[in-house]
Amino acid sequence: xxLFEFEAKKILAEHGIPTPRGALASSPAEALKKxxxxxxxxxxxxxxxxxxxxxxxxxxxxxxxxQLSQISGKILEMEIKGLxxxxxxxxxxxxxxxxLYFGIAVDRSRRCYVAIASxxxxxxxxxxxxxxxxxIIKLSVDPIFGFRNFHATKIASDLGYSGxxxxxxxxxxxxxxxxxxEYDAELIExxxxxxxxxxxxxxxxxxxxxxxxxxxxxxxxxxxxxxxxKTELTHEEIRARKAGLxxxxxxxxxxxxxxxxxxxxxxxxTVQLHGGKPANFLDVGGGASVDRVAEALKILLxxxxxxxxxxxxxxxITRCDDVAKGILEAKTKTSSSKPIVIRLVGTNEEEGQRIxxxxxxxxxxxxxxxxxxxxKVSRKKVS
Numbered sequence: 001x002x003l004f005e006f007e008a009k010k011i012l013a014e015h016g017i018p019t020p021r022g023a024l025a026s027s028p029a030e031a032l033k034k035x036x037x038x039x040x041x042x043x044x045x046x047x048x049x050x051x052x053x054x055x056x057x058x059x060x061x062x063x064x065x066x067q068l069s070q071i072s073g074k075i076l077e078m079e080i081k082g083l084x085x086x087x088x089x090x091x092x093x094x095x096x097x098x099x100l101y102f103g104i105a106v107d108r109s110r111r112c113y114v115a116i117a118s119x120x121x122x123x124x125x126x127x128x129x130x131x132x133x134x135x136i137i138k139l140s141v142d143p144i145f146g147f148r149n150f151h152a153t154k155i156a157s158d159l160g161y162s163g164x165x166x167x168x169x170x171x172x173x174x175x176x177x178x179x180x181x182e183y184d185a186e187l188i189e190x191x192x193x194x195x196x197x198x199x200x201x202x203x204x205x206x207x208x209x210x211x212x213x214x215x216x217x218x219x220x221x222x223x224x225x226x227x228x229x230k231t232e233l234t235h236e237e238i239r240a241r242k243a244g245l246x247x248x249x250x251x252x253x254x255x256x257x258x259x260x261x262x263x264x265x266x267x268x269x270t271v272q273l274h275g276g277k278p279a280n281f282l283d284v285g286g287g288a289s290v291d292r293v294a295e296a297l298k299i300l301l302x303x304x305x306x307x308x309x310x311x312x313x314x315x316x317i318t319r320c321d322d323v324a325k326g327i328l329e330a331k332t333k334t335s336s337s338k339p340i341v342i343r344l345v346g347t348n349e350e351e352g353q354r355i356x357x358x359x360x361x362x363x364x365x366x367x368x369x370x371x372x373x374x375x376k377v378s379r380k381k382v383s
Contacts, residue, residue, distance in 0.1 A: 001209065001210045001212055001215060001221060001224070002049045002207075002208075002209050002210075003207075003208040003209070003210065003221070004047050004049065004087075005045065005047060005089060005205065005206060005207070006022075006024050006047060006087075006089045007208070008188075008206040008207055008208040009022075009203065009206050011179060011183065011208065012175075012176070012179065012190075012203055012206055015175050015176075015178060015179050015182075016171075016175050017172050017175050017176060017179075017190075017203055018172075018200065018201060018202045018203065019202060019203050019204075019206070020043075020091040020092050020093075020094055020202060020204055021038055021039075021091065021092045022038070022089055022090055022091035022092065023035070023037070023038065023089075023090050024047070024087055024088075024089055024090075025072060025087065025088055025090060026076070026086060026087045026088075027072075027076065028069045028070070028072045028073040028076065029069075031044070031068060031069055031072035031088060031090055032065055032066075032068065032069040032072075034090060035065045035068050035069075035090055036065065038090065038091070038092050039092050040062070040063055040064060040065070040068075040092075040093075041061060041062065041063045041092075041093040042061065042062045042063075042065075042068045042090055042091065042092065042093060043059065043060075043061055043062075043090070043091045043092075043093050043204075044059070044060050044061070044062060044068060044071045044072050044075055044088050044089075044090055045058065045059045045088060045089045045090075045091070046058030046059065046075050046078065046080060046085040046088055047085070047086070047087040047088060047089055048080050048081075048083045048085055049083065050080060050081045050083060052080070052081065053080060056078070056080045056081070057075070057078065058075060058078060058080050058085065060074075060075065061093060068090065072088050072090070075088050076088060091204075094194050094196055094202050094204050095196050095197040095198075096192075096194045096195070096196065096197075096204075097194070097195045097196060097197050097199070098119070098121075098194070098195045099120075099121030099122040099192035099193070099194050099195075100117070100118065100119060100121040100159065100169075100190075100192060100193045100194070100195065100201075101116070101117060101118040101119075101120060101121040101122075101123075101125055101128075101189070101190070101191045101192065101193065102115075102116070102117045102155075102172070102173055102176065102189065102190050102191075102193050103115075103116045103117075103125070103176075103187065103188060103189030103190065103191065103207075104116075104141075104147075104176060104177055104180040104185065104187070104188050104189070105186070105187045105188075105189075106186050106187070107140060110140055111143070112140055112141055112142065112143050113140075113141040113143070113147070113177075113180065114138055114139065114140050114141065115138070115139040115141060115147060115151070115155060115173070115177070116136065116137070116138055116189075117136075117137040117155050117158070117159055117173075118135050118136050118137065118159075119135060119159055119160065120132065120135050121191055121192030121193060121194070122191065122192040123191075125189075125191065137155055137158050137159065139151060139154075139155060141177070146177075147173075147174065147177040148174075149170065149174055151174075152169075152170035152171070152173035152174040152177075153166065153167070153170040155170070155173060156169040156170040156173065164199075165195075165199055168200070168201060169201055172190075172193070172201055172203075176188060176190065179208075183208060183210055183218065184210055184211045184214035184215075184217065184218070185208055185209060185210055185211070186209045186210065186211050187207065187208070187209040188206075188207065188208045188209075189206070189207050190203040190205065190206050191205055191207070192204055192205060234249045236249055236280070236299050236302075236303055237249055239299055240282065240296070240299055243292065243295045243296070243299075244285075244292070245282060245283070245284060245285070245292065245295070245296055245299075246261065246281070246282070246283040246285070247280060247281065247282045247283075247299065248280060248281040248282075249279070249280050250268075250277075250278050250279055250280050250281065251277065251279075252271075252276065252277025252278045252279045252305075253277060253279050253305055253306055253307045253308075253378055253381075254271055254276050254277060254278050254279055254306065254307070254308055254309075254310055254374050254375070254378050255278075255279050255280060255282075255300035255301075255303060255306040255308065255309035255310065256268060256271065256278050256279070256280055256281060256282060256300075256309075256310050256312070257282045257284060257296050257297065257300060257309065257310070257311045257312070258282070258283060258284070258311070258312040258313065258314075259283065259284050259285060259286060259288055259313050259314065259315075259318045259323075260283060260285075260286065260314070261283050263312060263314055264281055264282065264283045264312075265281070266367070267310065267312045267367065267371065268281060270367055270368060270371040271310065271371045271374060271375060273371070274371050274372050274375045275375055275379075276371070276374060276375035276378055277378075279300075279303060279305050279306045280300070280303070280306075282296055282299070282300065284296050284318075286316065286317045286318055287317040287318055288318050288322070288323065288326070289322060289326075290322050290325045290326040290329060291326070291329075292326070293322065293323050293325075293326025293327065293329075293330070294326040294327075294329040294330040294333070295330075296326075296330075297309065297311070297326065297327055297330035297331075297340075298330045298333065298334055301330065301334050301336040301338055302334070302336070306338060307338065307377070307378050307381035308338060308339045308340070308341060308374050308377040308378050308381065309338060309339070309340045309341070309374075310340075310341045310343075310370060310371065310374040311323075311327065311340060311341070311342045311343070311344070312343045312367055312370060313342075313343065313344050313345070313346065314345060314346050315344070315345065315346025315347035315348065315349060315352075316346060316347060317347070318346070318347065319347050319348045319352070320344050320345070320346055320347060320348045320349045320351065320352030320353070321348040321351040321352045321355060322348075322352075323344060323352055324344065324351075324352040324353070324355040324356045325355065327340070327342070327356065327361070328355065328356070328359060339377050340361070341364070341370050341373045341374040341377065342356065342361065342362070342363050342364065342370070343363070343364045343365065343366065343367050343369070343370035344356070344363050344364075345365055
């Protein structure tokens with residue numbers, strides 16, 4: 001789960017990491033009122049859960065409160081990567097001497113956290129790593145021993161700092177690691193972390209992505225998963241989560257449903273092999289009930305992007321007759337006339353296929369054949 005910038009900064013401030021003075025506003029009038037407690041110049045930042053706000057015009061600067069009000073109004077009317085800007089964060093602009101990057105991320109290959117630092121703050125860290133890898137400092141964190149003060153001090157020293165500045169910077173690094181642990185972060189970063197003219201350090205931007213599997217430890221954030229304006233998830237993804245389905249929205253037009261993550265991934269690959277573009281990943285899981293299958297199909301049929309739905313079921317503990325009943329239930333409860341291509345084999349496949357064929361629904365036995373058929377139907381719809 002991604003947190004909004006203002007939420008991440010609030011957490012950092014609570015843990016002793018300096019952040020700019022600021023306020024949240026949802027209208028130009030509110031922005032103007034709250035700016036009166038701050039000192040110009042200002043930064044106005046769109047609060048959306050996507051990267052690339054700056055390039056999209058979602059981060060702008062103002063020198064007066066009047067200018068701030070105008071800028072806030074413009075940003076609040078924007079959509080950034082399909083997300084409506086509902087709130088802006090107004091902050092005092094930091095007097096920047098230099099910009100740094102520091103973050104903690106999960107290194108899945110090593111099964112541990114890795115601390116990442118660079119003097120190239122304010123830039124995409126992946127681009128820095130690709131173009132100037134010598135500017136990246138990495139330290140794998142032993143999951144038992146942890147990230148200690150001397151680790152943080154060494155990184156600050158390697159960044160070129162010494163004395164009081166080095167110790168202050170090391171303290172911020174170590175506190176960020178404590179936040180990562182407390183909030184079960186997959187990624188936490190300050191980019192940029194600026195050194196001011198007064199030789200202090202301030203996190204002018206912050207990002208936290210929490211592990212969804214740990215949200216039971218953070219009930220206040222877990223509840224947000226089902227609120228569209230407070231999560232990066234789409235309407236379909238929220239609906240799928242409520243139904244206990246694994247769903248990820250993609251860019252194509254062929255809706256995909258299967259049972260088991262491996263089978264669904266293979267289905268996506270087969271569709272792409274034949275020139276099609278999947279609209280989603282949807283796994284109904286093992287032993288899917290009639291209701292679960294029906295809800296999954298209703299989600300796919302209601303997506304305006306899909307031209308055809310491909311259902312690929314390999315029944316083990318999942319019963320093909322239950323899948324067939326779920327398909328019929330979804331079709332009777334929706335007005336969609338979108339074509340459905342079905343491959344249904346495994347436990348009770350004869351009964352499942354009989355249920356569908358009696359209703360005039362063709363069932364295939366080959367995943368490859370089903371994928372080819374779905375792509376063929378998709379192309380006809382597009383043309």
